[in-house]
Structure formats: C-alpha cells, structure tokens
Amino acid sequence: MKYFIGFFIFLISLNSSAKKEQVNFLFEHKIDTLISCSNEIQTGDDMSRLLANHKFERILREVLNDPTSIHYKFDKIKCLSIVESPNEKEFRIYTWVLKLGNDDYDYFGFTQYQNDRKKKIKNYVYKLTNKSKELGKDEFSKLDSNNWIGCVYYEVIPPKKRKDKTHLLIGWDGNNWRSTKKIIETFSFNNKGVITFGKKIIRYNKGTVKKPKLISKARLIFEYNGEVSMTVSYNSNLKKLIFDHLAPSDPKLADLYFTYAPDFTYDGLKYDNKKWIHENDVDVRNQEAVKAVRWNPKDVKNRTKETLIPQRSK
Numbered sequence: 001m002k003y004f005i006g007f008f009i010f011l012i013s014l015n016s017s018a019k020k021e022q023v024n025f026l027f028e029h030k031i032d033t034l035i036s037c038s039n040e041i042q043t044g045d046d047m048s049r050l051l052a053n054h055k056f057e058r059i060l061r062e063v064l065n066d067p068t069s070i071h072y073k074f075d076k077i078k079c080l081s082i083v084e085s086p087n088e089k090e091f092r093i094y095t096w097v098l099k100l101g102n103d104d105y106d107y108f109g110f111t112q113y114q115n116d117r118k119k120k121i122k123n124y125v126y127k128l129t130n131k132s133k134e135l136g137k138d139e140f141s142k143l144d145s146n147n148w149i150g151c152v153y154y155e156v157i158p159p160k161k162r163k164d165k166t167h168l169l170i171g172w173d174g175n176n177w178r179s180t181k182k183i184i185e186t187f188s189f190n191n192k193g194v195i196t197f198g199k200k201i202i203r204y205n206k207g208t209v210k211k212p213k214l215i216s217k218a219r220l221i222f223e224y225n226g227e228v229s230m231t232v233s234y235n236s237n238l239k240k241l242i243f244d245h246l247a248p249s250d251p252k253l254a255d256l257y258f259t260y261a262p263d264f265t266y267d268g269l270k271y272d273n274k275k276w277i278h279e280n281d282v283d284v285r286n287q288e289a290v291k292a293v294r295w296n297p298k299d300v301k302n303r304t305k306e307t308l309i310p311q312r313s314k
Contacts, residue, residue, distance in 0.1 A: 026066060031063075031074075037053070041056060041079050041096070064110055080095075081094070081153060085156070094110045095171070097174065105175065109153075110127055112125050114193075129145065131146075131149070132148075137221045139219050143197040144194070145194070156169055157241060166201055169183075174226075178225070178226050178258040179224060180225075186199045186202065203217075203278060224246050224258075225258050225261050240270045242266055242267075242284065244265075245280075247261070
C-alpha cells in the first residue's frame with residue numbers, strides 16, 4: 001500500500017513538472033521579428049537603426065503585455081539586456097542601447113512587475129523614458145519611469161532583509177566619444193508595478209577613512225576615460241559591492257572627468273540596517289572572487305560585452 005501511494009505521488013509530481021515546462025508562449029511568432037530588428041539596431045546605418053528600434057520597441061511592448069513573457073528566455077535577441085528579481089519571478093527590467101553617428105548613445109527599456117493577489121496574476125509593464133541629457137549627473141533626485149537616467153543594466157543586487165524592498169542596479173552608459181559612465185542606482189516597485197528610482201539609502205563618504213564625511217545619495221554616477229574599464233560588481237565573499245576608485249591623470253584636471261581612470265585601489269558599499277555604507281580603500285587582497293566581472297549580463301550565458309555594448313569609433 002505504501003509503495004502504491006508513493007508511486008501515485010511520484011506520477012502527480014512528474015505530471016506537474018511537465019506542465020510547468022510546457023508553457024505555451026502565444027507571442028513566439030513575434031520573436032523572429034524582434035531578432036531581425038535587434039540585428040538591424042546593431043549593424044544597420046543610422047536610418048535603418050532608427051526604424052528598426054521603433055518597431056522593436058513596439059513589438060517588445062506587445063510581447064511583455066503577455067504575463068507568461070516573464071518566464072521567456074530572450075537569449076536570441078542579442079541587443080537586449082535583462083535583469084530580474086533574484087529569488088522569484090516578481091520583476092524584470094529590460095534595457096538596450098541605440099548607437100547613432102559618432103558615439104551618440106540613446107537608451108530604451110521597459111519594466112515588468114507581477115503579483116498574484118487574490119490568486120490572479122497582475123502583469124504591469126511600463127516604458128522607461130531616457131532623460132539623461134536633462135538630468136545630467138543628478139545623484140540626489142527621486143525619479144520614475146518617465147524621468148530615467150538611461151543606461152544598460154547588467155546586474156541587480158537585492159537587499160539583505162526580506163522587509164526591505166529597495167534593490168541596487170548597476171548600469172553602463174557609453175556617454176560620449178571620450179568618456180564612459182557606470183551607474184549604481186537604487187530602485188523599488190510598489191504593488192501596482194510602478195518603479196521609483198532614487199531612494200537615498202547610499203551613505204557616501206566625501207571625506208577620508210580617518211575623517212569620514214557621509215552624505216546621503218540616491219545613486220552614484222562615475223564618469224571616466226572612454227578607453228579604460230571600470231569594475232563595478234557585487235562580491236559575495238566580501239559581502240560588499242566593490243568598485244574601482246577613480247582619479248584624474250593629474251590633480252589639476254579634477255574637473256575633467258574624461259581624464260579619470262582606476263588608480264588600483266578599491267572602494268565599496270556595505271549593507272547595514274537598510275543602508276549601503278560607502279567605504280574607502282577596501283582591502284581586497286587574498287579574497288576569492290574579488291575580481292568583479294567587467295561585463296556579465298545575468299539573463300543568458302551567451303551574452304558578451306561585444307553583443308550588448310556598441311564598440312567605440314576609432
């Protein structure tokens with residue numbers, strides 16, 4: 001009898017798992033069009049890229065309006081970067097870059113948020129509107145989907161406490177022909193899928209290790225020379241967000257951010273009581289996994305820096 005019951009339970013679980021794998025994506029016939037548009041966005045001339053981008057944005061919106069899309073692997077769409085809630089399929093953020101002319105970058109994206117209150121899934125999709133030119137290097141303002149500092153997001157870092165709903169995002173911005181930006185952004189969703197950027201939970205030290213001067217920031221925006229790389233990534237061993245410390249090539253050039261480059265020291269952000277505390281001169285010696293990945297999108301294994309970031313003009 002026990003054997004029969006056990007076998008019966010096994011059959012039920014097997015049938016249940018099979019159903020989960022057999023999700024019927026009704027929008028799959030649109031994926032080929034997205035792939036074609038994605039290729040044109042990356043390789044076409046300026047006019048072709050603009051037209052393809054307009055079509056890509058419209059069709060992707062249609063796809064994301066289908067609640068099952070949050071489970072779909074968009075790995076064949078090479079221009080698209082996706083970050084998602086680490087533990088369960090609660091949200092996704094989709095971003096991509098459109099490069100025009102001589103290193104002119106524009107950014108596009110959508111947020112997708114789901115909840116299943118009253119046993120009915122609600123799927124909320126909002127367009128991200130890039131307002132980087134108007135906002136500049138604003139590290140203090142609270143922003144929303146209509147006022148977005150555009151970039152390509154490649155890593156999301158969850159809070160350490162379940163009741164804390166504010167995450168961190170790490171993004172890349174090609175900026176212009178001589179400098180690049182990396183952005184550490186704070187964000188959270190409300191129950192209706194509305195995203196808010198810019199909660200002031202970053203306590204940034206403008207002073208020194210011995211004489212700290214902490215100020216509250218909504219985000220960190222780093223600008224540096226376009227010919228060098230800056231590492232920004234979470235280190236699981238140190239339990240800190242680690243990033244290169246930037247310095248100008250000459251102290252007299254402190255106001256010219258295209259002269260900045262890593263100086264072979266590291267700073268960090270450490271989570272403490274719903275805040276991320278900035279630390280100068282973090283010791284990363286003899287620590288495993290301390291070399292943060294320079295470009296490691298979380299959505300699919302096959303993505304590379306070359307497929308998501310347009311190469312600079314030589």
